[in-house]
Amino acid sequence: MQVLIWKQLSVRRRAAVLARPASAAQPDRAAVVARIFAAVRREGDAALRRFTRQFDGARLRSLQVTAAEFAAAERVLGRADHAALRTAWRNLRRFHRAQRPRPLRVTTTPGVVCEKVVRPIDRIGLYVPGGSAPLFSTALMLGVPSQLAGNPVRVLCTPPDRAGRINPWILCAAQLCGLTEVYKVGGAQAIAALACGTTSVPRCDKIFGPGNAFVTEAKLQASRAGTAIDLPAGPSEVMVVADDRARPDLVAADLLSQAEHGPDSQVLLVAYSVRFASRVQAELARQLAVLPRRAIAQRALAGSRLLVASGAEAAVAIANAYAPEHLILQVADPRALLAGVTAAGSVFLGAWTPESLGDYASGTNHVLPTAGWARAISGLGLADFHRTMTVQEASPRGLQRLGPVVERLARAENLAAHQRAVRVRLHLLSR
């Protein structure tokens, strides 16, 4: 890991330094996923069972988690475990409840009322990855807003282990969120099931949740076929902006907590001096040595950057250009910097707010835009589980006022039937 002084880099080099590594091109991934979709469409549950045997090594009779399995999971966790889950759930509820989309009513012209009304989406499908780390926190992040939205159908899919079991933490998180319909199916086949529907798994209107490259490809194919999806998922990222008064050990700890996610995690430091950056570098080496997932973290650090900016303004410009998923501001006055930040998924202010807080329990959602999507896309929120409809109602007087305007505009667009739909009404009213 090299310390790079931003001022000394050419424009081209700067762009390269902030570029995300291109994901390994796998032209056959799309074809593999398309075949999985076709099989799930054709054979339904039988295909899900076959893929689960093939990819997860589990032979399942029933795909759905039973009440007995939920009860057993609850007994596995201790009292303090349940309390911790409940605290995270409660904070998520508090922050998401405040996001409830507002209905709206505006009189735009006397006699013409426009409204926005809000409805929960009917059927939502949630996906929680399994694998090396059972991410039950993701079950909370998806489960809480769907519980608050009150979507009539709420389904969770997650892959089983070789013995056909779901991690008990995931089941307890699901239960807290009132998710009683949980299916033991993962990967692209889970997304195909949620998009197409099978005898067991209901077809959904929108699919949420992160996953590996096959899951992401499956979500794109689902979206092309008419099922909505949440946001494009990619490798996780953190950028830490730290001034010279920050503690290098805390900065290094935050960088490492991102690096352990996976070898493709992105980790960037923006320091205000070479000296501070070098101290962080030394801390990284020291702390890495004691991490259980150090092999993963080391690979992530190999692709990471330690940048030196000439001050707060330059640091904010770098952050906005990169648009990180997570942005940690360990500086003397983080709120002053925040005012200039325009593109980030979630921002962590000050020395006492590590990213882990937001990953689990502060109340913010950890499903966030990666890969620079923060330039245009927001992290998951309660509104994503609703849709809004606009409504308008004109009184006879309202139509008489606004109708002639509409007639003129429709004529200018050569849309005579649009004009006519107004004119026949105005004729009726003028009789």
Added chain:
Amino acid sequence: MQVLIWKQLSVRRRAAVLARPASAAQPDRAAVVARIFAAVRREGDAALRRFTRQFDGARLRSLQVTAAEFAAAERVLGRADHAALRTAWRNLRRFHRAQRPRPLRVTTTPGVVCEKVVRPIDRIGLYVPGGSAPLFSTALMLGVPSQLAGNPVRVLCTPPDRAGRINPWILCAAQLCGLTEVYKVGGAQAIAALACGTTSVPRCDKIFGPGNAFVTEAKLQASRAGTAIDLPAGPSEVMVVADDRARPDLVAADLLSQAEHGPDSQVLLVAYSVRFASRVQAELARQLAVLPRRAIAQRALAGSRLLVASGAEAAVAIANAYAPEHLILQVADPRALLAGVTAAGSVFLGAWTPESLGDYASGTNHVLPTAGWARAISGLGLADFHRTMTVQEASPRGLQRLGPVVERLARAENLAAHQRAVRVRLHLLSR
């Protein structure tokens, strides 16, 4: 056009009746668009000029509309034309201004504050189709919310005619919305320019606006490459629910105003009696005869449906199953029906609210979800021109309260560095 009695249809037949016709499969469309992207990336403005010559028949020196061209356009429109545009613009402003996303601040745990902050997207690209009908109303629908959001870079692309000119109504609509940067480029090449950037056209973070199948394909490819897009566009649709007290002539006029959009427009009537449906059918034939765009409307009507439901409840169920872009409720108590409607783009209440009102000037946005996307996606609104970031800040006391919970959850997910980022801080605080 046949009158179909819903009660008498099998489940399979019902699904077929409400299914959108599959869009003509064009496997080479994706390849054509990919080649256009590659050319624009490689050659920039030169490629834009070449494609504009090839597809629009116009030889352009400068791609950007000049101040003189804006001034000339303004002189073409009459005083009443300008007033009509301004009324539409004003109503759109009134309704969209009320949608301004709220910032948010919640204390979730004593000492832990979570926030949502709102930022306009930096660079947005707007696309307005040209072709047979110059849809300046779309320029207003995209321009007004971007003007209210105050996006720092706002660009509009629209194809020129063979003489290299842009329709004066489009330029006047753009000017009303403060859109001074307008480029004479259309089709997939316009989307490629907005996604990749050229010497003339700035690269944008998000692209908005409808278009033909090539434009839609180009937006999908832009989205795969990292540029956000608004919503998937498809052929326009209307469903009219009408009880026996509605006027068949008004219902027919509304159906025709949709049918004239294009031969693939979707037009559905849900009546409460065969007798009423037949009267609408007769009106359609009568009114069709006098329409200038009757060839188009006739082809759209050929694929349309006249359904007879057994009453209000059944009608609402049909509407929700179809999830129309536009839903017109010409019934005695439209608000009673609205309460049950969960999936539609925009709803028009009562006899005096033709769809044309919302297409131009009521104040609602006419960029709406088609093809059943209304089940999960909302029409365009002010929020789509912003992104939100979440923010959290813990005090030492806040971290001491919430930290142990986060430690326990991180450990359960086998993420030791996440746990450690909290623990090193708690150690510091306990000294």
